[in-house]
Structures are given as C-alpha cells and as structure tokens.
Amino acid sequence: xxxxxxxxxxxxxxxxxxxxxxxxxxxxxxxxxxxxxxxxxxxxxxxxxxxxxxxxxxxxxxxxxxxxxxxxxxxxxxxxxxxxxxxxxxxxxxxxxxxxxxxxxxxxxxxxxxxxxxxxxxxxxxxxxxxxxxxxxxxxxx
Numbered sequence: 001x002x003x004x005x006x007x008x009x010x011x012x013x014x015x016x017x018x019x020x021x022x023x024x025x026x027x028x029x030x031x032x033x034x035x036x037x038x039x040x041x042x043x044x045x046x047x048x049x050x051x052x053x054x055x056x057x058x059x060x061x062x063x064x065x066x067x068x069x070x071x072x073x074x075x076x077x078x079x080x081x082x083x084x085x086x087x088x089x090x091x092x093x094x095x096x097x098x099x100x101x102x103x104x105x106x107x108x109x110x111x112x113x114x115x116x117x118x119x120x121x122x123x124x125x126x127x128x129x130x131x132x133x134x135x136x137x138x139x140x141x142x
Contacts, residue, residue: 007044010074014046017070022049046074061088 011021031047038045048070050063065084072079099105 010044010046013074014070017073019048019070022047061085061091 014021035045035047048067050060050067052060052063061084065081065088068079068081068084071077072081099109
C-alpha cells in the first residue's frame with residue numbers, strides 16, 4: 001500500500017499502519033486536484049494506492065480489505081473486513097488450483113517473477129496479441 005498526505009501527523013499514523021510513502025513524480029490526476037482543493041479549504045486529505053499483480057484483473061478483495069482496515073483505523077469507524085478476507089481466501093484457493101493445473105499459466109507467472117527478481121521491467125505477456133487474463137484459463141479448452 002502506498003500513500004501521499006499533506007500532514008506530518010497523518011503521515012505518522014499511516015506509517016504506524018505500515019503504509020509506504022509514495023515517491024511519485026509525473027502528471028497529476030483527479031486525486032491531485034482534490035487534495036489541493038481540500039488543503040485550500042483546511043481539510044486534511046490523503047491518497048492511498050494499492051498494487052496487485054496485473055494478471056489478477058478485476059476486484060482484488062485482499063487489497064480492498066487492507067484499504068478498508070486502514071481507512072477504518074484513520075477515521076475511527078468500525079468496518080468489518082472479514083467478508084472481504086473470506087472472499088479473498090476462497091478466490092486465492094481457486095487461483096492456486098488453476099495455476100497448479102495449467103503449465104502455460106505457470107510459465108507466465110515464472111516470467112513475471114523472473115523479471116521482478118532481476119529488476120528488469122517485464123514485457124507484457126501476450127496471448128493472441130493481448131495481455132493474459134485469468135478468465136482465459138477458466139474457459140474450457142477445445
């Protein structure tokens with residue numbers, strides 16, 4: 001999880017949640033404008049980003065659970081992320097089953113991990129000219 005904040009106090013609270021400061025330099029986006037406007041109005045703001053593997057397209061329940069937990073801690077509002085975690089555990093078992101049963105997908109993941117470990121940017125893995133999506137492996141072959 002990465003974050004950007006305008007307040008040293010809020011940054012400290014985020015550090016306690018083991019949220020890593022973002023080191024982003026580049027074009028702004030809508031969140032930059034919102035944070036700027038909030039600051040001008042005396043409202044403390046943060047921007048949280050979460051990263052997940054590109055081959056896991058769609059909603060990443062574990063990432064959502066982490067975001068919900070961090071926001072609940074920051075706001076003092078009780079939010080139970082248990083159902084998100086439970087859903088993730090079920091999905092993770094399904095994903096692992098598909099990986100175990102599919103040598104092609106195993107090779108794709110090995111290439112991704114190899115590029116991650118070497119620090120070299122991974123070339124997009126393609127199948128028929130597109131990024132491989134997990135749902136491609138859910139479909140029956142033949």
